[in-house]
Amino acid sequence: MTEHKDKVIRHAMLLEAEDWAKGISSIHVHSMSSMWFDKWPEDTKKGSVTDTSYNDDTIHRTKNGKLIRIIGEPLQGDSLIDAWAKANQDKAAILQDL
Numbered sequence: 001m002t003e004h005k006d007k008v009i010r011h012a013m014l015l016e017a018e019d020w021a022k023g024i025s026s027i028h029v030h031s032m033s034s035m036w037f038d039k040w041p042e043d044t045k046k047g048s049v050t051d052t053s054y055n056d057d058t059i060h061r062t063k064n065g066k067l068i069r070i071i072g073e074p075l076q077g078d079s080l081i082d083a084w085a086k087a088n089q090d091k092a093a094i095l096q097d098l
Contacts, residue, residue: 010081012095017084021056021075028053037071055087056080 031048033041043049043061049068052060056074060067075083085092 009095013081013085013092014077016088016091016095017080020084020088021054021080023055024052025055026053027051040069043068055083057083 028051029048030051031044032038033044035051037059043063047063050062051071052062054060054074057072058074059071061069061071074080
């Protein structure tokens with residue numbers, strides 16, 4: 001089993017990270033057209049939008065309760081594990097010490 005230990009630990013971390021990625025990191029309701037990530041100023045011309053940032057590095061923009069766009073690409077694989085490990089240092093340390 002020791003030859004597969006690293007693969008098992010990585011898979012365990014990936015499963016934890018995939019679950020964590022679904023979590024919300026912030027919610028921002030606004031009518032600004034100058035957000036740093038915003039290439040769509042027309043979204044706020046006729047009212048506010050809600051930008052919900054997820055741990056997977058995406059922003060889901062809704063207007064009047066409807067999803068109008070997903071901004072960014074979701075983290076995957078090693079990038080996702082790295083982001084999860086940074087945010088969950090205690091859990092990552094436990095898994096790495098197995």
